[in-house]
Amino acid sequence: MPHLAFPSTSLDGFKCETHCAVRPLAICGELGPAEHEEFERMAQHVRYGPKEALFSEDEVADSVYSLIEGIARLYKLLPDGRRQIIGFALPGDFLGMAPGNRYSFSADAIGAVTVCKFFRGPFLRFIENRPQMLLRMNDFATRELSLAQDQMLLLGRxxxxxxxxxxxxxxxxxxxxxxxxxxxxxxxxxxxxxxxxxxxxxxxxxxxxxxxxxxxxxxxxxxxxxxxxxxxxxxxxxx
Amino acid sequence: MPHLAFPSTSLDGFKCETHCAVRPLAICGELGPAEHEEFERMAQHVRYGPKEALFSEDEVADSVYSLIEGIARLYKLLPDGRRQIIGFALPGDFLGMAPGNRYSFSADAIGAVTVCKFFRGPFLRFIENRPQMLLRMNDFATRELSLAQDQMLLLGRxxxxxxxxxxxxxxxxxxxxxxxxxxxxxxxxxxxxxxxxxxxxxxxxxxxxxxxxxxxxxxxxxxxxxxxxxxxxxxxxxx
DNA sequence: CGTCTGCTTGAATGTGGTCAACACACGTGG
DNA sequence: CCACGTGTGTTGACCACATTCAAGCAGACG
CATH class of the missing domain: 1.10.10.10 (Winged helix-like DNA-binding domain superfamily/Winged helix DNA-binding domain)
Structure with a gap:
């Protein structure tokens, strides 16, 4: 087992309003003060040490993540251990949306990482009647998809x-x-x-x-x- | 120039309600009768012959497409002509969302293809206050992204x-x-x-x-x- | 028929992989 | 202090898989 430098812990003192430098880039970037307050109350701020897993492929996808600090690698494995990294997540990136109810890839911290973690249910309920959030989710997904397609060109040709x-x-x-x-x-x-x-x-x-x-x-x-x-x-x- | 079997034409007689076998799978699958009526009025039904282009990379992305019949290939080119096909679109698939205001890939018909074509502006206005549509768009994007990631694993490893x-x-x-x-x-x-x-x-x-x-x-x-x-x-x- | 176009097959070549050794920066403990 | 780990990155020699180049075949169509 690789050593896990420090286990994930909830940071109660962490306030997004004051610390979150990437706010404008993140999923919550366009929320008004009142809505952001409500949004913030659903969030858990979590830290991960080097090589610690945020989530793994095939796990039940109970949470979504907004990366605040640090860098994560996102990857898929073949049964024999061959690995393909499908992307590196930077501050502002949004992680954990899955097509089914399980994650379709794994994510772990490269260095020290801080995230906003949301439980899927409350998160979906929050966004489902906020077209602005849904549009922003769409933008994120479309951008991700476009990056993925660039990467396909790179990998194949x-x-x-x-x-x-x-x-x-x-x-x-x-x-x-x-x-x-x-x-x-x-x-x-x-x-x-x-x-x-x-x-x-x-x-x-x-x-x-x-x-x-x-x-x-x-x-x-x-x-x-x-x-x-x-x-x-x-x-x-x-x- | 490759021969274009028959130019794109608008099909006035085509009614989605009666002909569209893939309705439940498509972007418009969950609209009620009244809304679908309105949606339908924005649509142009267009046919393409073999090898005809629906749209090309770097063109201004003025339309989005819901594929009804036939198969399209989606691809990107390198300046020297190397090509990477990033996917094949089947009936029910939704095409043409771009991260900027230009298409990030090209699409052309493999055999005969029929699509519902929407102008971007009206389409975005239609969905922007319909969370149900937005959620469906999200599902589509998430599924596409997941397929793209599978493909990265395939191409790379x-x-x-x-x-x-x-x-x-x-x-x-x-x-x-x-x-x-x-x-x-x-x-x-x-x-x-x-x-x-x-x-x-x-x-x-x-x-x-x-x-x-x-x-x-x-x-x-x-x-x-x-x-x-x-x-x-x-x-x-x-x- | 002849000429397309799409597909298959063969032989030679080359790019990137495999295997192995080594360098270097970290620890830790004697 | 140095000896000894480990993990990470570099380099070399050899090899294999997929590409390249070239030819041939089958079917469609004028």
């Missing part, structure tokens, strides 16, 4: 080098939404995670990073890369 | 043989929702389409079909396959 380049470009853009544009792209996930996201092996990912560095496109730094030639880089990753 | 087997199993299940369970799976799409859906080449798909036939798992018939050993077959495709 791009070479290893294109996969890595496209990943770095896309990841940089997602981080830019939160932190603003930077030249140094931080990569909180490990090489194995990147490999499982891109449908490659860890060795190929490692080799490709080195190759991109030899070609003077990036510099590898601790927990990230620095992009040297954004122009040429975007071209490699071009859609 | 399965071998050619597993891809083909999984595709046939999944396709058979989707057809079963419409036509009921059958041993003969009809494949209206060509080998190239299957290849572009599975992230393979046409040669590999063809070889794999032959291999599965040699192994007495399937028999290849005109425009489809007959599944001989469902047990062993499902095992190959196992999630």
């Amino acid at each position: 791009r070479s290893a080098e294109e996969k890595v380049a496209a990943f770095l470009v896309a990841w940089r853009e997602r981080l830019a939404r939160l932190d603003g544009v930077t030249k140094t792209v931080s990569l909180p996930m490990g090489r194995q995670d990147i490999a499982d996201f891109l449908g490659l092996t860890i060795e190929t990912v490692s080799r490709t990073f080195t190759k991109l560095e030899r070609e003077k496109l990036i510099v590898i730094v601790p927990d990230g890369v620095r992009v040297l030639d954004p122009k040429r880089f975007d071209a490699l990753a071009a859609a | 399965r071998s050619a043989e597993e891809k083909v087997a999984a595709f046939l199993v999944a396709w058979r299940e989707r057809l079963a929702r419409l036509d009921g369970v059958t041993k003969t799976v009809s494949l209206p799409m060509g080998r190239q389409d299957i290849a572009d859906f599975l992230g393979l080449t046409i040669e590999t798909v063809s070889r794999t079909f032959t291999k599965l036939e040699r192994e007495k798992l399937i028999v290849i018939v005109p425009d489809g396959v007959r599944v001989l050993d469902p047990k062993r077959f499902d095992a190959l495709a196992a999630a």
